[in-house]
Structures are given as structure tokens and as C-alpha cells.
Amino acid sequence: MSTAVCPGSFDPITLGHLDIIERSTYIYDKVVVGVADNPAKRALFNIEERVAMAEDAIAGLGNIVVTPFDGLLVGFAKENGAQVIIKGLRAISDFEHEFQMAHLNKKLDGSIETVFMMASPEFMFLSSSAVKEIAAFGGDLTGLVAQTTAARLERKLQE
Amino acid sequence: MSTAVCPGSFDPITLGHLDIIERSTYIYDKVVVGVADNPAKRALFNIEERVAMAEDAIAGLGNIVVTPFDGLLVGFAKENGAQVIIKGLRAISDFEHEFQMAHLNKKLDGSIETVFMMASPEFMFLSSSAVKEIAAFGGDLTGLVAQTTAARLERKLQE
Amino acid sequence: MSTAVCPGSFDPITLGHLDIIERSTYIYDKVVVGVADNPAKRALFNIEERVAMAEDAIAGLGNIVVTPFDGLLVGFAKENGAQVIIKGLRAISDFEHEFQMAHLNKKLDGSIETVFMMASPEFMFLSSSAVKEIAAFGGDLTGLVAQTTAARLERKLQE
Amino acid sequence: MSTAVCPGSFDPITLGHLDIIERSTYIYDKVVVGVADNPAKRALFNIEERVAMAEDAIAGLGNIVVTPFDGLLVGFAKENGAQVIIKGLRAISDFEHEFQMAHLNKKLDGSIETVFMMASPEFMFLSSSAVKEIAAFGGDLTGLVAQTTAARLERKLQE
Amino acid sequence: MSTAVCPGSFDPITLGHLDIIERSTYIYDKVVVGVADNPAKRALFNIEERVAMAEDAIAGLGNIVVTPFDGLLVGFAKENGAQVIIKGLRAISDFEHEFQMAHLNKKLDGSIETVFMMASPEFMFLSSSAVKEIAAFGGDLTGLVAQTTAARLERKLQE
Amino acid sequence: MSTAVCPGSFDPITLGHLDIIERSTYIYDKVVVGVADNPAKRALFNIEERVAMAEDAIAGLGNIVVTPFDGLLVGFAKENGAQVIIKGLRAISDFEHEFQMAHLNKKLDGSIETVFMMASPEFMFLSSSAVKEIAAFGGDLTGLVAQTTAARLERKLQE
Numbered sequence: 039m040s041t042a043v044c045p046g047s048f049d050p051i052t053l054g055h056l057d058i059i060e061r062s063t064y065i066y067d068k069v070v071v072g073v074a075d076n077p078a079k080r081a082l083f084n085i086e087e088r089v090a091m092a093e094d095a096i097a098g099l100g101n102i103v104v105t106p107f108d109g110l111l112v113g114f115a116k117e118n119g120a121q122v123i124i125k126g127l128r129a130i131s132d133f134e135h136e137f138q139m140a141h142l143n144k145k146l147d148g149s150i151e152t153v154f155m156m157a158s159p160e161f162m163f164l165s166s167s168a169v170k171e172i173a174a175f176g177g178d179l180t181g182l183v184a185q186t187t188a189a190r191l192e193r194k195l196q197e
Numbered sequence: 198m199s200t201a202v203c204p205g206s207f208d209p210i211t212l213g214h215l216d217i218i219e220r221s222t223y224i225y226d227k228v229v230v231g232v233a234d235n236p237a238k239r240a241l242f243n244i245e246e247r248v249a250m251a252e253d254a255i256a257g258l259g260n261i262v263v264t265p266f267d268g269l270l271v272g273f274a275k276e277n278g279a280q281v282i283i284k285g286l287r288a289i290s291d292f293e294h295e296f297q298m299a300h301l302n303k304k305l306d307g308s309i310e311t312v313f314m315m316a317s318p319e320f321m322f323l324s325s326s327a328v329k330e331i332a333a334f335g336g337d338l339t340g341l342v343a344q345t346t347a348a349r350l351e352r353k354l355q356e
Numbered sequence: 357m358s359t360a361v362c363p364g365s366f367d368p369i370t371l372g373h374l375d376i377i378e379r380s381t382y383i384y385d386k387v388v389v390g391v392a393d394n395p396a397k398r399a400l401f402n403i404e405e406r407v408a409m410a411e412d413a414i415a416g417l418g419n420i421v422v423t424p425f426d427g428l429l430v431g432f433a434k435e436n437g438a439q440v441i442i443k444g445l446r447a448i449s450d451f452e453h454e455f456q457m458a459h460l461n462k463k464l465d466g467s468i469e470t471v472f473m474m475a476s477p478e479f480m481f482l483s484s485s486a487v488k489e490i491a492a493f494g495g496d497l498t499g500l501v502a503q504t505t506a507a508r509l510e511r512k513l514q515e
Numbered sequence: 516m517s518t519a520v521c522p523g524s525f526d527p528i529t530l531g532h533l534d535i536i537e538r539s540t541y542i543y544d545k546v547v548v549g550v551a552d553n554p555a556k557r558a559l560f561n562i563e564e565r566v567a568m569a570e571d572a573i574a575g576l577g578n579i580v581v582t583p584f585d586g587l588l589v590g591f592a593k594e595n596g597a598q599v600i601i602k603g604l605r606a607i608s609d610f611e612h613e614f615q616m617a618h619l620n621k622k623l624d625g626s627i628e629t630v631f632m633m634a635s636p637e638f639m640f641l642s643s644s645a646v647k648e649i650a651a652f653g654g655d656l657t658g659l660v661a662q663t664t665a666a667r668l669e670r671k672l673q674e
Numbered sequence: 675m676s677t678a679v680c681p682g683s684f685d686p687i688t689l690g691h692l693d694i695i696e697r698s699t700y701i702y703d704k705v706v707v708g709v710a711d712n713p714a715k716r717a718l719f720n721i722e723e724r725v726a727m728a729e730d731a732i733a734g735l736g737n738i739v740v741t742p743f744d745g746l747l748v749g750f751a752k753e754n755g756a757q758v759i760i761k762g763l764r765a766i767s768d769f770e771h772e773f774q775m776a777h778l779n780k781k782l783d784g785s786i787e788t789v790f791m792m793a794s795p796e797f798m799f800l801s802s803s804a805v806k807e808i809a810a811f812g813g814d815l816t817g818l819v820a821q822t823t824a825a826r827l828e829r830k831l832q833e
Numbered sequence: 834m835s836t837a838v839c840p841g842s843f844d845p846i847t848l849g850h851l852d853i854i855e856r857s858t859y860i861y862d863k864v865v866v867g868v869a870d871n872p873a874k875r876a877l878f879n880i881e882e883r884v885a886m887a888e889d890a891i892a893g894l895g896n897i898v899v900t901p902f903d904g905l906l907v908g909f910a911k912e913n914g915a916q917v918i919i920k921g922l923r924a925i926s927d928f929e930h931e932f933q934m935a936h937l938n939k940k941l942d943g944s945i946e947t948v949f950m951m952a953s954p955e956f957m958f959l960s961s962s963a964v965k966e967i968a969a970f971g972g973d974l975t976g977l978v979a980q981t982t983a984a985r986l987e988r989k990l991q992e
Contacts, residue, residue, distance in 0.1 A: 040517060040542070065517070065598050065628055078810070110811040121542050127631070133610055140633050141799035146813050151542055154604070154631040156617050159477035163300035174237070175269045177305050199358060199383070224358070224439050224469055280383050286472070292451055299474050310383050313445070313472040315458050318954040322777035333714075334746040336782050396969070428970045459958035464972050481618035492555070493587045495623050636795040640936035651873075652905045654941050676835060676860070701835070701916050701946050757860050763949070769928055776951050787860050790922070790949040792935050 041120040042153075045072040045111055049081040050187045051092045052169055054161030058126035061155060063101050070118045071096065075108045082170055082194065094186040111139075112147035123152040128162050200279040201312075204231040204270055208240040209346045210251045211328055213320030217285035220314060222260050229277045230255065234267040241329055241353065253345040270298075271306035282311040287321050359438040360471075363390040363429055367399040368505045369410045370487055372479030376444035379473060381419050388436045389414065393426040400488055400512065412504040429457075430465035441470045446480050518597040519630075522549040522588055526558040527664045528569045529646055531638030535603035538632060540578050547595045548573065552585040559647055559671065571663040588616075589624035600629045605639050677756040678789075681708040681747055685717040686823045687728045688805055690797030694762035697791060699737050706754045707732065707740045708747070718806055718830065730822040747775075748783035759788040764798050836915040837948075840867040840906055844876040845982045846887045847964055849956030853921035856950060858896050865913045866891065870903040877965055877989065889981040906934075907942035918947040923957050 044059050048071070062069045071092055075085040083091065085106050092104045107114040115123055123143065125136050140152035157164075160181075169182050173195055179188040203218050207230070221228045230251055234244040242250065244265050251263045266273040274282055282302065284295050299311035316323075319340075328341050332354055338347040362377050366389075380387045389410055393403040401409065403424050410422045425432040433441055441461065443454050458470035475482075478499075487500050491513055497506040521536050525548075539546045548569055552562040560568065562583050569581045584591040592600055600620065602613050617629035634641075637658075646659050650672055656665040680695050684707075698705045707728055711721040719727065721742050728740045743750040751759055759779065761772050776788035793800075796817075805818050809831055815824040839854050843866075857864045866887055870880040878886065880901050887899045902909040910918055918938065920931050935947035952959075955976075964977050968990055974983040 061628055065630070110808070110813050113811075124630075127614075137604075137633050138799040138801065138804060141636060142804055142808065144635075145817065146808065151538055151632065153542070153601075154633075155628065156614050156631075158621075159480055159618060162477050162480060163297040165297065168297060168301055172269070172301065172305065175272075177269050181304065220469055224471070283471075286455075296445075296474050300477060303476075310379055310473065312383070312442075313474075314469065315455050315472075317462075318459060318957050321954050321957060322774040324774065327774060327778055331746070331778065331782065334749075336746050340781065428967070428972050431970075456958040456960065456963060460963055460967065463976065464967065481615040483615065486615060486619055490587070490619065490623065493590075495587050499622065636798055639795055639798060640933040642933065645933060645937055649905070649937065649941065652908075654905050658940065697946055701948070760948075763932075773922075773951050777954060780953075787856055787950065789860070789919075790951075791946065792932050792949075794939075795936060 039067045040122070041068045041070065041118060042066040042122040042124045043070045043072050043111070043115045043118060043120040044124050045074060045107075045114070047076070047079060047081060047166065048073050048088050048092050049083055049166050050088065050169065050183060050191060051095050052161070052164050052166055052183050052187075053181065054126065054128070054157055054164040056095055056184065057158050057161055058124070058155055059096065059102060060099055062124050063099060066122065066124075067101065069102045069124075070120060071102060071104045072111070072114055072118075073104060073106045074111075075106050083190075087190070087194075091187050091190055095184040110146060112143050112150050115150050116147065121149070121151060123150060125152060125154050126157050127154045128157045128165075198226045199281070200227045200229065200277060201225040201281040201283045202229045202231050202270070202274045202277060202279040203283050204233060204266075204273070206235070206238060206240060206325065207232050207247050207251050208242055208325050209247065209328065209342060209350060210254050211320070211323050211325055211342050211346075212340065213285065213287070213316055213323040215254055215343065216317050216320055217283070217314055218255065218261060219258055221283050222258060225281065225283075226260065228261045228283075229279060230261060230263045231270070231273055232263060232265045233270075234265050242349075246349070246353075250346050250349055254343040269305060271302050271309050274309050275306065280308070280310060282309060284311060284313050285316050286313045287316045287324075357385045357437075358440070359386045359388065359436060360384040360440040360442045361388045361390050361429070361433045361436060361438040362442050363392060363425075363432070365394070365397060365399060365484065366391050366406050366410050367401050367484050368406065368487065368501060368509060369413050370479070370482050370484055370501050370505075371499065372444065372446070372475055372482040374413055374502065375476050375479055376442070376473055377414065377420060378417055380442050381417060384440065384442075385419065387420045387442075388438060389420060389422045390429070390432055391422060391424045392429075393424050401508075405508070405512075409505050409508055413502040428464060430461050430468050433468050434465065439467070439469060441468060443470060443472050444475050445472045446475045446483075516544045517599070518545045518547065518595060519543040519599040519601045520547045520549050520588070520592045520595060520597040521601050522551060522584075522591070524553070524556060524558060524643065525550050525565050525569050526560050526643050527565065527646065527660060527668060528572050529638070529641050529643055529660050529664075530658065531603065531605070531634055531641040533572055533661065534635050534638055535601070535632055536573065536579060537576055539601050540576060543599065543601075544578065546579045546601075547597060548579060548581045549588070549591055550581060550583045551588075552583050560667075564667070564671075568664050568667055572661040587623060589620050589627050592627050593624065598626070598628060600627060602629060602631050603634050604631045605634045605642075675703045676758070677704045677706065677754060678702040678758040678760045679706045679708050679747070679751045679754060679756040680760050681710060681743075681750070683712070683715060683717060683802065684709050684724045684728050685719050685802050686724065686805065686819060686827060687731050688797070688800050688802055688819050688823075689817065690762065690764070690793055690800040692731055692820065693794050693797055694760070694791055695732065695738060696735055698760050699735060702758065702760070703737065705738045705760075706756060707738060708750055709740060709742045710747075711742050711744045719826075723826070723830075727823050727826055731820040746782060748779050748786050751786050752783065757785070757787060759786060761788060761790050762793050763790045764793045764801075834862045835917070836863045836865065836913060837861040837917040837919045838865045838867050838906070838910045838913060838915040839919050840869060840902075840909070842871070842874060842876060842961065843868050843883050843887050844878055844961050845883065845964065845978060845986060846890050847956070847959050847961055847978050847982075848976065849921065849923070849952055849959040851890055851979065852953050852956055853919070853950055854891065854897065855894055857919050858894060861917065861919075862896065864897045864919075865915060866897060866899045867906070867909055867913075868899060868901045869906075870901050878985075882985070882989075886982050886985055890979040905941060907938050907945050910945050911942065916944070916946060918945060920947060920949050921952050922949045923952045923960075
């Protein structure tokens with residue numbers, strides 16, 4: 039059985055993330071969405087909220103589990119029996135950072151391969167931080183995140 | 198009458214910004230310099246100071262107004278009757294971020310178009326943050342910012 | 357009256373070109389589609405065919421003329437009373453070449469400004485050469501070029 | 516059974532290609548090396564020679580077949596029962612071209628996914644054309660191509 | 675005597691930095707490793723620790739001195755009789771930032787030239803921040819930093 | 834004595850090339866301008882003309898010799914006692930190609946180092962091919978090439 043890990047902060051999960059996750063399920067038997075719990079990176083949502091939003095967003099898609107992780111990504115992949123880390127590529131800045139991470143992960147564990155899928159054109163310029171900025175100014179989130187995510191964002195910003 | 202909005206933090210305004218603003222006045226009837234008042238982004242100068250520096254720097258150029266704004270840029274453009282957002286492009290990192298913003302703004306309001314002008318070669322590598330770093334070390338700001346801006350920077354750094 | 361020149365080889369014109377041309381008509385009073393007749397650049401279609409395809413494709417859009425040109429682009433812009441050259445930007449390779457051309461054109465005639473619009477996401481990866489390659493292999497051109505263009509391509513490839 | 520197509524001109528196959536092909540066999544059950552027979556692209560080696568060199572170079576690796584193809588890549592993938600096209604990414608120029616091809620292929624056949632692996636650091640700057648240029652000047656090909664490929668290159672250049 | 679300054683934060687020094695420093699000693703008579711003491715940039719190690727780690731790491735290499743500096747880099751270069759600032763280039767993001775700094779330094783002092791060496795392939799994706807992240811998760815630092823640096827990192831993270 | 838080779842096609846030499854060559858003489862004792870005689874690359878000027886134009890253009894600058902070469906660049910560097918190959922970097926496309934060449938040259942001869950200088954802003958977008966295109970259309974070459982080069986270009990284009 040082929041298993042792929044799809045890691046990220048998912049703060050919050052966007053339709054761009056979901057597109058990569060869904061396409062991954064067509065070519066891997068199982069996809070583990072790994073939500074990184076990295077205290078050094080300040081997030082708007084805490085780890086439980088980010089996992090919950092991801093679970094709500096993938097409802098209806100098969101062969102996916104959402105799991106929080108801390109520590110090294112290659113260790114998390116191994117624990118989940120994954121041979122592959124899958125990442126979406128959007129644009130140049132992604133490309134640089136993702137390549138750096140892929141090479142370092144290869145150095146840390148040569149048996150795990152990172153593969154990249156390009157973002158679909160309509161999500162090429164979408165990011166979690168852009169979503170948060172638009173939400174903070176009361177802009178419309180349709181077409182950017184799932185409805186359940188939009189609802190949570192609104193509630194969070196009213197806190 | 199064609200109106201263009203030229204938005205930015207202008208913390209502080211540089212000769213690179215002024216070059217784009219001035220060139221914009223040759224192809225649009227009116228240019229609104231929009232100074233973003235974004236509390237999430239830490240600025241050296243407060244919004245009043247940034248507006249005042251921009252106004253001093255454009256003195257002598259016609260058909261320009263300087264206006265602070267908060268909220269979404271597309272809303273600000275609409276309120277000012279602008280069909281166009283104009284941005285200067287310097288280099289790769291700009292390019293990525295500006296493209297992302299342009300696509301999101303298009304998604305938020307399809308009637309506003311973002312157009313880009315390339316920075317003049319002598320300003321290709323100039324940024325507000327570089328100016329602040331040079332000023333902090335007592336470097337010469339000639340050719341980087343207007344004299345009135347340089348004077349304010351010196352005063353600010355002595356505070 | 358504001359006039360913009362939208363130059364290219366248009367060998368053939370794609371839906372990506374048409375998107376930029378149409379969006380230009382919303383912010384300029386008149387758009388001149390300049391079809392470059394550059395004998396040094398080998399084209400599949402001759403200049404008359406490329407002009408005819410562009411004219412067919414813009415049928416129904418207002419305030420646009422299609423005109424062939426040879427010689428320097430800045431001279432062509434001036435003859436047409438244009439203050440502005442407008443170009444679509446798709447991706448990094450475009451960016452480099454377009455910036456080089458913009459700077460050289462500025463050097464050749466400082467009164468003409470080049471402005472850029474980003475390609476719409478769905479056309480971000482579309483090019484005339486990709487269209488010709490797909491057509492040569494009998495692939496489906498729907499969503500890539502206008503129907504009249506697709507028909508001409510098919511006929512041309514049967515010659 | 517998961518099948519991936521690894522396409523290219525392979526004129527000639529380099530150690531960089533082989534690295535991607537071998538790593539692909541670890542995550543897919545079968546890898547089809549598709550050697551493109553595109554008459555519009557001038558190659559040093561003809562299609563039979565390029566297939567033969569690839570076959571020599573993969574000798575000893577399991578689960579790989581080498582097959583020439585003409586026509587659209589997505590058609591070739593489908594004929595071979597592949598769900599995935601796998602490409603190596605080296606650097607920026609690759610990135611742009613590969614993204615364009617991936618998006619067009621997705622448009623031509625939505626059921627085929629393109630995934631990317633990054634080149635190993637030691638092959639990040641290796642290309643078939645660099646290999647041919649070095650060979651033409653009598654430079655050492657060790658570490659760039661397989662020995663059988665180097666031998667064929669030498670013979671070809673003496674023709 | 676030709677003298678080059680090799681500046682950086684070195685928080686901590688990596689094998690990628692050492693590769694550039696060592697290669698610099700082959701083409702310059704003397705190399706000054708300038709450790710930037712910039713209070714605005716938060717570092718894991720203080721300036722004394724960063725200097726000490728660099729000194730430990732270069733032990734055995736000739737014609738190198740390690741010196742802390744604050745203030746403008748061009749002033750530091752001049753004080754050390756250096757005509758040249760030497761920087762390693764890894765990838766696109768570096769390239770942009772390094773070009774900006776080089777142009778600004780040229781503007782601040784036209785007599786100092788910045789030259790670039792490309793990172794060796796095996797260090798192309800290595801950075802101090804990646805090293806710190808791996809260390810924080812208990813990953814193996816072999817091949818990324820010198821042994822003396824790895825030991826200091828471990829002690830620091832246990833504080 | 835430090836010797837640097839500054840290689841290129843120089844078809845024709847531009848003010849951008851001359852800027853890099855002149856700045857190289859400030860940090861190396863001797864600069865060898867290597868004019869590549871590569872029959873596979875079609876040039877407007879033959880090798881004798883390209884050497885002559887370069888010699889005319891550097892007249893008045895000291896410590897420079899102009900020498901044609903064929904074969905591998907690292908061999909040419911070694912014959913001239915050079916430890917260093919110096920290249921100007923203009924923009925992204927340069928960067929990729931130059932990095933590839935630098936890595937391959939390092940692989941072919943580890944004792945030769947390639948160092949890069951960034952183009953001065955005013956020459957950032959200048960290339961020999963742009964110069965030839967402008968000349969072909971009768972554009973003004975002032976500020977792009979030396980006067981002696983402009984004169985030769987005009988004569989050549991009248992042939």
C-alpha cells in the first residue's frame with residue numbers, strides 16, 4: 039500500500055491545500071495530512087483548531103487521515119509508513135524553500151522521497167496568510183477556503 | 198478622468214517610489230498615493246509621519262494626492278474612483294508577492310485592474326528597509342530618499 | 357484620449373493574448389494590437405494571416421484596431437499616438453525578457469511607458485508555441501485559442 | 516499496480532536522468548522511460564540510438580522499460596496505463612517550462628497527474644546539451660553520463 | 675596583498691560558509707571573516723559565541739582571521755584594507771537579497787567590489803536557520819556543520 | 834600575480850561587458866578577455882572582427898589582453914595562468930546558465946574558481962543580441978556600445 043504524507047501548518051487549510059490533498063488520493067492509496075505543531079512558528083489557530091478545520095474540510099473525501107505532529111517530518115513520515123512526502127508548489131518563493139526542505143529531509147533520511155505537484159492555476163496565488171489578511175479586513179472568502187473554515191475564521195477574529 | 202491608486206507602506210517613501218509615482222502622472226489624469234495604515238505591520242514612522250513625508254516628497258508634482266487608508270485596497274481604490282492600482286516592480290521577490298496580491302485583489306473586485314511599471318535601473322535595488330538600515334548606521338542617504346525624508350529619518354533615529 | 361499599444365508576434369493569437377487585450381480596453385480609450393513583422397523570427401503564419409486571425413478573434417470587442425508593424429516598437433507606438441505599451445506577464449522567463457525590452461525601449465524613447473498586466477491564472481501557462489505543438493499532435497485547442505484561430509491552425513497544418 | 520512515465524529526449528541520457536528514474540522505481544511499481552521522437556527538435560542521436568543508450572544505462576535496474584513515443588505525452592501515458600508523469604526539476608528555467616507543460620497536459624487529460632522530484636544536488640546543473648558541449652571539446656565525461664553513453668558519444672563525434 | 679572580507683551572521687557557521695571561506699583563500703592572500711553584530715537581528719548565539727565557533731571551525735586553514743563588526747559593511751572592509759567583499763550564492767532568494775546589498779554597498783563606497791561564488795552543490799540548500807531547526811528536533815548534523823559547532827549547538831539547546 | 838579570464842562571445846562587446854572588464858582590473862593584476870570561437874554558435878561578426886572590436890573598446894584601459902580561444906574554457910584559463918574566471922551577472926536567466934557553466938567548469942578542473950560580479954544597474958538589461966536588434970532597426974546605440982563598436986555595427990549591417 040502506498041502512503042503519502044502531506045504536511046503543513048494549515049493555519050488555516052485553504053482550497054489550494056485541499057486541491058493538492060485530493061489529487062494525492064488519486065495516485066496514493068492513503069494520504070496522511072500532517073499538521074505541524076511547531077511552537078516556534080506563531081499561528082492564529084492552535085493545533086487542535088487546525089486539525090479540526092482540516093478534518094471538517096476533508097469530510098467526504100476518502101483515504102485521508104489528519105494527524106498532528108511535532109519533531110522532524112521524516113520521522114513522522116516513517117511512523118506512518120509513508121515512502122513519500124507530497125508538497126504543492128505555487129511559485130518561485132515556494133520552490134526555493136521547498137527544495138531546501140526536500141534536500142535536507144533527504145539528507146536526514148534517504149529512504150523518504152519528496153514529490154511535488156503544481157498548484158492548480160486558480161490556487162496559484164493563494165496562501166493561508168493572504169486568507170487571514172482578507173478575513174481581517176472583512177473581505178469575501180468564497181473560493182479561497184471551505185465554508186466551515188470561513189465560519190471558524192470569522193468566529194476567531196471576533197474573539 | 199483616469200485615476201490610479203499607488204499604494205504602499207512608505208516607511209519612508211524612497212526615490213524609487215517617487216519615480217513610479219511621477220511616471221504614473223504622465224499616463225493617468227490623477228494619482229492617489231495610498232499610505233497603508235496596517236497595525237499588524239510594525240512601522241518605524243506612524244501613519245501621520247508617513248503621510249507627511251510623502252506629501253513633502255511630492256511637493257512640486259501635480260495631480261497627486263496623498264491619503265492614508267486602512268481596510269482592503271480594492272475598497273480604497275473604489276472610494277477614490279480609481280480603475281487602476283499601479284505598482285512598481287523591482288525584482289523577483291517583488292514579482293511573486295505583487296502577483297499574489299494582484300490576483301487576490303482581482304478576486305475581491307473584478308472591476309479594478311492592477312498594472313505594473315518596472316523600477317528604473319538606478320532604483321532597482323532600493324527599498325525602505327535598506328534605507329532604514331543605512332540610516333541606522335549613519336550612511337549617506339543621498340540618491341536614495343528626498344532631502345526632507347533624510348532629515349526626518351535622522352531626527353527619528355535620534356529619538 | 358489614452359491609447360495603448362499591445363505588441364506581439366501573435367503566431368497565432370491565444371485566449372491569453374485576448375484576455376490582456378480586452379482588459380486593456382477597460383482602462384485605455386483605444387488599444388492598438390501591433391502585429392510584429394520581423395523577418396528574423398520564423399513564424400508559422402505570415403504577417404497577413406496573423407493580422408487576419410487577430411482581427412477575427414477580437415470581433416465584437418470595441419475600441420481595438422489590429423495593425424502590422426516592422427521597425428522599432430517605440431516608433432510604432434509614437435505613430436499611433438500611444439503613450440503606453442501594454443504587455444502581459446505570465447511567468448519568470450517572460451519577466452526577464454519583458455523587463456529587458458521595457459528598459460531598452462525607455463532608453464530609445466523616454467516618453468513611452470511600458471506597463472504590465474499579469475496573465476489571468478487560467479492563461480498563466482499558455483503560449484503560442486505550446487498551442488502550435490498541441491495542434492501538431494492533434495490535441496484539443498478548446499480553451500486555448502478562439503474557434504476561428506483553431507480552424508485556421510488545422511487548415512495550415514494540413515498544407 | 517502504479518505506473519509512472521518518465522519522458523524526455525534523452526539525447527543522450529545523463530546520470531541526472533538515471534537518478535530520477537531510479538528514485539522513481541522506489542515509489543512506483545513500474546517506470547516507463549518514454550523517449551520522445553519529435554522530428555521538430557533536432558537531436559544528435561536518432562531515436563533508435565537514444566533508446567539503445569537508455570537501455571544500456573538502465574541495465575541492472577528493475578521494473579523499467581524504455582519505449583519511444585511520438586504524439587502527445589498524455590496519450591502515451593494512457594496507452595501505458597500510467598496515472599503519473601514524473602519529471603526531474605533542476606533549476607528555475609526547468610521550473611517554468613515544466614510547469615507550463617504540466618498545466619497543458621492536465622488540460623489535455625485531467626486524469627493524468629504530473630509529479631516532480633528535485634534533482635540530486637550533484638546533478639542540479641547537468642544537462643544533455645552541456646554533456647554534448649563538453650564531449651565536443653574532448654572534456655572528461657566521468658560523473659556526467661554512464662560509461663556506455665560516453666563511449667557512444669565519442670564514436671558519434673568521430674563520425 | 676589582496677584582502678577579501680567574507681561577512682555574515684554565522685549563527686552558527688555551516689559547512690557551506692566554510693566552503694566559501696576556504697575557496698576564497700585560494701584566490702585572495704588574506705580572508706577576513708566578518709561576524710556581524712547587529713542587535714536588530716535576533717541571534718541564537720551571542721557575538722562572542724559566534725566568533726568562537728567560527729574560529730574553531732577554521733582551525734587548520736591559513737590566512738584567515740575572524741573579526742566581529744558592527745556598523746556598515748563597507749566601513750569594515752575599508753578598515754581591514756579589503757578591496758573585495760565575497761559572498762556565497764545559493765539560490766534565487768539569496769540572489770535577490772545579495773544583489774540589493776551589493777548595489778547599495780557600491781553606492782555607499784564605490785571603491786569596494788562585491789564578488790560572488792556559487793555554493794558547492796552539496797551545500798546549495800544549507801542555511802544556518804535550517805541547521806538550528808534540525809538541531810532543535812534532535813536531527814543529525816553530520817555533513818551540515820563542523821563537529822565543534824554541532825557540540826556547541828547541543829549545549830546551547832540544553833540551556 | 835593574480836590573473837582573471839573574462840570570457841564571452843562579444844558579438845559585439847557592449848558597455849556592460851566593458852564595465853565588468855574594467856572593474857575586474859581593479860581587483861586582479863591582469864585580465865584576459867577571452868573571445869570564444871565556437872563554430873556551433875552563429876555570430877554576426879567573425880572571430881577576427883570580434884577580437885578587433887574588443888581591442889578597440891578597451892583601448893586606454895591597462896592590464897588587459899584580448900585573446901581568441903576555442904576548446905574548453907578551463908583549458909584556456911590554465912594556459913593563461915588564471916586562477917579565476919570572472920563573469921557578469923545581469924538577471925535570472927543569466928544566473929541559471931552561469932551557475933550551470935560554473936559547476937561544470939569546477940567539475941572539469943577543480944583548481945579554477947568562477948567568481949561573479951553583478952552588472953551595474955544601467956547595464957542590467959543590456960545584451961549583445963538586444964544591441965544587434967536595435968541596430969538592425971536603425972535605433973540609437975549611444976550608451977549601449979562604444980563608438981568604435983557602433984561604427985562597425987553600422988558598416989556590417991550595410992554589407
